Amino acid sequence: MNQDEKYMRMCFALAKKGKGKVEPNPMVGCVVLNKSGMLVSKGYHKKYGEKHAERDALLKLKNNEAAGGTLYVNLEPCSHYGKTPPCVDLIIERKLARVVIGMKDVNPLVDGISKLKKAGIKVDFVLTEEAEFLNRVFIKNMTQKLPYVVLKTACTMDGKIASCTGDSKWITSNESRALVYKMRKEFDCIMTSSNTVIADNPRMEHKFKCILDKDLRVDKSAKIFQQGEIYVASNENTPVKNGRLDIKAVLAELFKRGIYSVFVECGGTLAGSMLKDGLVDEIYQFIAPKILNDNSGMSCFNGNEIYKIIDCVQTDIYKVETLDKDILIKALISKALN
Numbered sequence: 001m002n003q004d005e006k007y008m009r010m011c012f013a014l015a016k017k018g019k020g021k022v023e024p025n026p027m028v029g030c031v032v033l034n035k036s037g038m039l040v041s042k043g044y045h046k047k048y049g050e051k052h053a054e055r056d057a058l059l060k061l062k063n064n065e066a067a068g069g070t071l072y073v074n075l076e077p078c079s080h081y082g083k084t085p086p087c088v089d090l091i092i093e094r095k096l097a098r099v100v101i102g103m104k105d106v107n108p109l110v111d112g113i114s115k116l117k118k119a120g121i122k123v124d125f126v127l128t129e130e131a132e133f134l135n136r137v138f139i140k141n142m143t144q145k146l147p148y149v150v151l152k153t154a155c156t157m158d159g160k161i162a163s164c165t166g167d168s169k170w171i172t173s174n175e176s177r178a179l180v181y182k183m184r185k186e187f188d189c190i191m192t193s194s195n196t197v198i199a200d201n202p203r204m205e206h207k208f209k210c211i212l213d214k215d216l217r218v219d220k221s222a223k224i225f226q227q228g229e230i231y232v233a234s235n236e237n238t239p240v241k242n243g244r245l246d247i248k249a250v251l252a253e254l255f256k257r258g259i260y261s262v263f264v265e266c267g268g269t270l271a272g273s274m275l276k277d278g279l280v281d282e283i284y285q286f287i288a289p290k291i292l293n294d295n296s297g298m299s300c301f302n303g304n305e306i307y308k309i310i311d312c313v314q315t316d317i318y319k320v321e322t323l324d325k326d327i328l329i330k331a332l333i334s335k336a337l338n
């Protein structure tokens with residue numbers, strides 16, 4: 001690993017300390033080396049509305065301590081007045097010689113790179129793909145004005161989530177289910193369906209839940225209504241397309257309400273439909289060491305008929321965890337069906 005990669009990875013680690021506190025801002029970390037290449041300061045964006053990482057790192061130093069040095073930051077420094085003044089101005093004022101950036105900011109208001117170059121500061125990029133992966137939620141929010149969507153499923157080794165009678169308790173282990181409770185907290189909202197609420201009557205503890213229920217079939221006495229704020233998407237507040245709720249419109253509405261990430265817990269019909277429509281960014285798939293061995297059981301993804309393997313949804317697996325009994329696969333969707 002070269003020096004630039006080493007310090008950029010340090011920025012990633014610092015940036016992650018802001019997870020859950022900086023949203024809808026990106027997670028950003030910064031490392032400063034002096035003219036002799038000695039690490040003299042570190043900083044990160046700690047909370048939404050507070051100092052950016054570059055400011056946090058540079059303001060810990062005396063006026064000329066960073067002069068001629070290198071600043072590492074995983075996101076292009078800002079050049080506009082937002083909640084804080086532009087970071088590029090401070091970088092120029094402190095006379096850095098070189099700035100190493102992870103990724104360009106997707107916010108169209110930001111043009112820090114040209115301002116730095118105009119001031120004679122050398123700009124380089126390193127580990128761009130990893131920097132984009134770290135801030136994938138921010139990128140989706142900023143470029144599409146939609147929440148980032150993770151679809152969770154828990155299935156047998158043959159991809160089944162329930163038997164033909166709808167029996168589904170329990171496929172995965174206690175440990176996996178406990179992990180799901182924890183995961184939910186990382187998202188602004190849990191989304192589920194009328195069918196799943198009617199079949200399982202889950203409590204799904206969370207501060208904000210969205211139920212897709214076109215014809216308002218779910219009874220208000222269901223456990224899910226006992227806690228948290230609930231947004232029910234139905235034909236009364238959501239457009240209907242081909243006889244189904246337009247989920248993109250639901251996601252856009254959630255975004256307007258300040259929901260930046262959604263965790264979907266549903267059966268195969270909704271999962272299949274969302275995958276087909278390209279509305280899923282990522283899958284968390286728990287697989288239990290069980291085989292239902294019955295094709296009439298319910299599949300975790302139940303979209304339309306597909307004739308060619310070339311038409312599969314492609315994913316990029318980025319993590320496989322072995323739990324007590326099950327495995328958990330985390331994968332980015334790289335190609336949705338047309």
Ligand SMILES: NC(=O)c1ccc[n+]([C@@H]2O[C@H](COP(=O)([O-])OP(=O)(O)OC[C@H]3O[C@@H](n4cnc5c(N)ncnc54)[C@H](OP(=O)(O)O)[C@@H]3O)[C@@H](O)[C@H]2O)c1
Nearest residue numbers: 153154161168193194195214244245266267268269270273
């Ligand atoms: N193992 C797991 O991870 C897991 C998780 C959850 C559920 N489950 C199991 O899954 C089973 C239910 O699966 P399911 O396939 O019947 O239901 P589902 O996939 O959970 O939900 C399908 C329903 O979602 C609603 N929906 C709204 N907009 C939609 C759209 N654009 N496209 C598709 N659906 C849309 C429709 O109901 P409306 O017409 O009422 O809007 C539709 O009937 C249950 O047995 C449950 O136990 C398993």
